[in-house]
Amino acid sequence: MILKWSIRIIISSTLLFSCSMQSIVISQMEPILDNSALALFEESDYEFAKNALPGNLKLIEGLLKSDPENEKLLLLASQGYAGYALGYLEDEHPDKAKLFYLRARDYALKILRKDEAFSNAEKSGVENLKQTLSTYNRDKAPALFWAGFSWAGYITLSLTEPAAIIELAEVEILMQRVEELQPEYFYGGVYLFFGSVYGMKPGIMGGNPEKAKSYFEKSINLTESKFLLAYIYAAKYYAAKILDEDLFDEYLQKVEESSVDVLPGAQLMNAIAKEKAAYLKSKKEELF
Structure with missing residues (x-):
């Protein structure tokens, strides 16, 4: 009996030590991962970043x-998946x-749900x-932002699903x-979130184009x-909603004429904005 308990203690201690060592090693890698994320956001080549992102994300998940x-x-995973959905998937796929977007949301919510009070509050009303x-x-x-941003991205693509629209109250x-x-975060x-919400909603549900404009501004x-994505959101959720073609064109022209390097650290997001400007121009007849 004593031998059995001794073996169990040794095994348990070994497993605990192994888990502890893994956590220590990962914590030492965190500055490298932070710098890798920064380098990715500084990438001005849209296609190069597209090819690099999946490998980085699977490393983080590993x-x-x-x-x-x-x-x-968890935060890097949320940010990465949300960015990939925004920049490379939502328009064409x-x-x-x-x-x-749901994967990104869930990573951020996992951070928030570590707080038992948050988990309980989610279930007990707004x-x-x-x-x-x-x-x-x-x-x-940051965790609140990426949970909300990702969740909103999913809802925006699910407007024909009543259950998804109901969730917008929690996101707000x-x-x-x-x-x-x-x-000022991100x-x-x-x-941009609130501008999109006020621009997207019909008036009877609280939509307000002028409030949308004020948030974009x-x-x-x-x-x-x-930050050129602001002009993309303003074009889509303000100018197009009030059917102002000249303003729509003006917003997109601003994106087209600006350098992706105008905001250091956001080169990739600005490159994504340029791709979205081209996409919105191609859809102009549908929007107006």
């Missing part, structure tokens, strides 16, 4: 197999984009969720807290007109 609660890895989020500090803004609560905590991405002003 590391998550060894350290599934690692918040840095919406069904696949929806799956990637007012309880608001109350829980009111206790959160600025360090929660997440993003409202981001706006309160850190509105180049004012929360402003907040993002544009924040980055001194250098």
Whole structure:
């Protein structure tokens, strides 16, 4: 009996040591992964980044197999899958984009659901969720943003599904807290979210084109007109919605004439904006 317990203790200790060592090794890799993500966002070649992203994402997921609660890895995975869906899938392959947006959402929600209060609040109504989020500090803004951004991406591609549209209420609560905590995060991405919501909704459901415009202008002003995706969202969810062709063309022309290098660190996002500008131009007759 003593021998059996001794063997069990040894095995358990070995497994614990192995898991601990894996976590230590991964934590030492985190600065490398951060720099890799930065280098990717600094990439100005749209196609090169497209080929690089999947390998990076599978590396992160492989590391998550060894350290599934690692918040840095979860956030990088969420950001990566959301970026890939936005930049390379949603226009031409919406069904696949929806799956990637959900994967991105779930990685970010896994961070938030580590807080039992958040998990309980999700199940008990929007007012309880608001109350829980009111206790959160600025360090929660990235996970809230990527959960909301990814979820919104999925909903935007699922407007014929009532169940998906109902979920927008929870997404708005997440993003409202981001706006309160850190509105400048990811180049004012929360402003693009609310601009899109007010532009996309019909008036009877709270849509308001002028509010949409004001939010897009907040993002544009924040980055001194250098984050070109703001013009893409403004063209699609404001100019097209009010049927202003001249303004639509003006927004897209701004993207076309700007260099992707105008905002260091966001070259890839600006390259994506240029691709989207070309796509929107090709769909202009459908939009108007």
